[in-house]
Amino acid sequence: MSEKKVRIGIIGLGNIGKYHAGYLLEGKVKRCELTAVADPMAPLEPWKAKGLKTYEEGEKLIASGDADAVIVATPHYQHTTLGIAALEAGLHVMVEKPISVHKADAERLIAAAKKRPNLVFGAMFQLRTEPRYVKIKKLIDSGELGRIVRFNWIMTDWFRTEIYYASGGWRATWKGEGGGVLLNQCPHNLDILQWLCGMPSMVRGFCQLGRYHEIEVEDNVTAYMEWPNQAVGAFITSTGEAPGTNRLEIAGTRGKLVLENDRLLFIRNETDMIEFSKTAKAGFARPDIWKVEIPFDNAPAQHATLTQNFVDAILDGTPLIAPGEEGVRSVELANAALYSSLIGQPVQLPLDAAAYERKLQELIANSKFQKKVVQVGDEDFTKSFVR
Secondary structure, eight states, X not given: OBTTBEEEEEEOOXXXXXXXXXXXXXXXXXXXEEEEEEOSSSOOHHHHHTTOEEESSHHHHHHHSSOSEEEEOSOTHHHHHHHHHHHHTTOEEEEOSSSOSXXXXXXXXXXXXXXXXXXXXXXXXXXXXXXXXXXXXHHHHXXXXXXXXXXXXXXXXXXXXXXXXXXXXXXXXXXXXXXXXXXXXXXXXXXXXXXXXXXXXXXXXXXXXXXXXXXXXXXXXXXXXXXXXXXXXXXXXXXXXXXXXXXXXXXXXXXXXXXXXXXXXXXXXXXXXXHHHHHOSSTTOOOOEEEXXXXXXXXXXXXXXXXXXXXXXXXXXXXXXXXXXXXXHHHHHHHHHHHHHHHXXXXXSSOOHHHHHHHHHHHHHHOOOOOOOOOOXXXXXXXXXXX
16 A cells, blocks of 8 residues: 555445445545455456456455455445455455344454454444434534433335345345345444434334335334433334335434424423423423524535545544444344344343344244346436435
């Protein structure tokens, strides 16, 4: 690696891998260059024509010496094995969501990174740069919202057609993907949930497997959560509901935040509601409120922003926006909701990683699902980026 430029390789040339390659080739990330790509299935000649080194296997790219850092954008199960291989080879690593299929694998990947503190290990959670969530986090961290008492997110705006699931043999199978909507579409939402409110202490999940699609994994989920401070929450998601909803509501003792339809509304209590209740002289009295619409830049979160931060961390030691080890939290929440549903009872966090891994292996071993795969033409998958 030169002092001022990072050579980046991309492993996995599906939708998201090609997207990363696009903005890197366009020069949207400074002080780096895309030098190599790897994929066992994708045509590699077009990438050779762009002057890139090409490999059929990610391990060969890792061993090639053609990259100082890699972005791992493969099917989920390979995130752990390729991430560990790259770290052991001395490469900096950025892993797409989820960082692993299950908590035990995530812990293995994190352990490999901790053995090499000189290497940068990042997770691609670009929603942390999205202006609306940045504003919400500032309001929470500043104490403006008071103590959080309730969190609700209806996130059913992930509609997917049957042909979407049929477009890849690995999609929506226990063996190929390890889960459904919680692990594929919702890692970003679950990351934002814990980023804003911290990790809950209990999860009770209700997951419907193949409710709307011919798949064996979950495509319709309701999860109830409790936090150590007695706050409660609900997370509702689906890939089969149209028209869907994206409504986030966070209630605190000093008011309520509502994010929906590109508007962030803060209904602020003039007095903390708990203190008001204790001191009020009338039974039906309520705190006076202010209704404030919080402005924010409506520009979408950028993957390139996270990659620039990754490069800056490598070259300058800049703190990561989304450190790789924090990626275990969204994995744990997804695992906990599904595990709770499968065993029919609440799950206390931290999740027993070994127990969930055994349950997942049981699902794989007992699967009799026959996947139908259909060739699908190129689509603009950026339409799937939901805020």
